[in-house]
Amino acid sequence: MGKLKTFKGGIHPEYNKELSSSKAIRPAPIPERLIVPLSQHVGAPCDPIVSAGERVELGQKVGHSEAYVSAYVHSPVTGVVEEIVSRKNFAGQTVTCVVIAADKEQADFPKRSGFALESFTGEQIREIARDAGLVGMGGAAFPTHVKLSPPKDKPVDTVIINACECEPFLTCDYRLMIERADDLISGALMLKKAVGAERVIIGVEANKQDAADILKSKASGTPEVSVELIEVKYPQGAEKMLIYALTGRKVPPGKLPSEVGCLVQNVGTAVALFEAVAWGKPLYERVVTVTGPGINEPANLLVRVGTPISVLIDACGGYSREAPGKLIMGGPMTGWAQEDASTPVVKGTSGVVVLGKEAGAVVEESECVSCGKCIIACPMMLTPNLIVRSAKRGQWDRAKEFGALDCFECGCCSFECPAYIPHIKYVRRAKSMLATATK
Ligand code: SF4
Ligand code: SF4
Numbered sequence: 001m002g003k004l005k006t007f008k009g010g011i012h013p014e015y016n017k018e019l020s021s022s023k024a025i026r027p028a029p030i031p032e033r034l035i036v037p038l039s040q041h042v043g044a045p046c047d048p049i050v051s052a053g054e055r056v057e058l059g060q061k062v063g064h065s066e067a068y069v070s071a072y073v074h075s076p077v078t079g080v081v082e083e084i085v086s087r088k089n090f091a092g093q094t095v096t097c098v099v100i101a102a103d104k105e106q107a108d109f110p111k112r113s114g115f116a117l118e119s120f121t122g123e124q125i126r127e128i129a130r131d132a133g134l135v136g137m138g139g140a141a142f143p144t145h146v147k148l149s150p151p152k153d154k155p156v157d158t159v160i161i162n163a164c165e166c167e168p169f170l171t172c173d174y175r176l177m178i179e180r181a182d183d184l185i186s187g188a189l190m191l192k193k194a195v196g197a198e199r200v201i202i203g204v205e206a207n208k209q210d211a212a213d214i215l216k217s218k219a220s221g222t223p224e225v226s227v228e229l230i231e232v233k234y235p236q237g238a239e240k241m242l243i244y245a246l247t248g249r250k251v252p253p254g255k256l257p258s259e260v261g262c263l264v265q266n267v268g269t270a271v272a273l274f275e276a277v278a279w280g281k282p283l284y285e286r287v288v289t290v291t292g293p294g295i296n297e298p299a300n301l302l303v304r305v306g307t308p309i310s311v312l313i314d315a316c317g318g319y320s321r322e323a324p325g326k327l328i329m330g331g332p333m334t335g336w337a338q339e340d341a342s343t344p345v346v347k348g349t350s351g352v353v354v355l356g357k358e359a360g361a362v363v364e365e366s367e368c369v370s371c372g373k374c375i376i377a378c379p380m381m382l383t384p385n386l387i388v389r390s391a392k393r394g395q396w397d398r399a400k401e402f403g404a405l406d407c408f409e410c411g412c413c414s415f416e417c418p419a420y421i422p423h424i425k426y427v428r429r430a431k432s433m434l435a436t437a438t439k
Contacts, residue, residue, distance in 0.1 A: 034306030043069035137268030150258035164237035167331030187270030294354030374413035
């Protein structure tokens with residue numbers, strides 16, 4: 001094999017995917033009570049359109065917003081609305097939630113059959129994505145219908161499926177590639193039609209050769225779909241890094257992928273679009289990897305949105321003797337540490353990772369030793385050390401000059417830093433101060 005494509009910078013953390021990679025997707029238990037946040041996405045939160053005491057059907061819309069940048073929310077079960085409450089979400093923000101008591105018996109979703117892609121226009125696919133409440137399922141949770149509507153003067157010629165899953169520990173996308181390859185390719189072709197692109201490239205990290213082989217064989221009769229292996233490196237799945245690795249195109253700072261004719265969507269989103277278009281199924285469940293040294297039986301679970309993560313931990317044999325360390329929603333690089341396991345799963349939850357005791361130890365940051373490791377690691381070619389220095393001094397414009405606004409919070413800088421400096425904490429402070437200053 002020749003040299004694999006990649007980007008400059010990045011890191012090579014321990015991937016630890018073997019804990020769950022061989023575990024086929026299985027359904028998680030449906031809890032008696034689900035807590036469904038009405039803001040699970042980038043953009044305007046939804047308003048509840050159901051009230052306490054009302055019966056709801058599986059897949060019924062329970063949250064609506066007139067705002068274009070938003071994503072509707074649907075009931076993950078058939079049951080009765082218990083109450084509408086405000087509570088903290090995984091990121092510590094207070095959001096409105098619909099609490100639903102699930103019926104004991106749950107019927108399967110009534111799938112539509114007889115699907116043919118030719119009978120859908122691009123506009124219809126975009127509308128279905130909106131009606132189904134689709135969002136980017138790699139974690140960012142950006143509303144899919146908005147991404148599928150790039151500016152008219154920025155035509156998209158290439159759809160890229162992010163099949164890297166470069167976050168350590170996570171294997172939910174890998175299992176979808178193995179188990180749902182046909183649906184993934186159909187979803188990719190729907191994305192292509194929705195934006196009028198010419199081709200689809202599925203970018204797979206080289207540590208998933210078997211998944212790439214399956215996808216290649218399934219796509220062999222579809223010349224507009226290609227599967228490319230790329231180097232194993234974090235954050236290979238970040239949009240700008242992936243576009244550069246696969247097409248050689250550079251998205252300018254502050255611009256979107258459509259600037260260079262690309263649309264990037266994650267594996268889970270492509271499968272969810274397939275389900276929405278072919279089956280008429282809204283996004284109310286997703287695959288979540290539950291793993292880490294603190295979990296007895298790591299697994300890939302199909303989980304209803306609104307399920308507390310404690311239910312998933314129990315379904316995986318509970319905490320191991322390594323726990324309690326750190327409980328993370330998402331992957332260890334970009335996920336959110338949780339204080340307890342009552343947080344409900346949302347559309348963007350790709351994993352629940354429980355690290356061992358040593359990860360729970362508090363490490364104090366020390367002074368920067370000017371080693372430059374953070375600069376070498378930064379895939380955006382920023383100077384993270386200088387962003388931190390500026391932020392510590394309250395020099396927000398200087399932080400901006402050093403690229404604070406271009407930082408996408410991948411965490412490579414902190415990973416390499418011998419002084420244990422939490423760069424992202426300072427970047428977020430700078431972003432928030434700069435945003436306040438422009439209001
Ligand atoms: S500065 Fe931002 S983009 Fe660069 S390595 Fe650090 S977190 Fe990643
Ligand atoms: S890696 Fe840490 S210690 Fe080294 S230059 Fe960057 S901030 Fe300073």
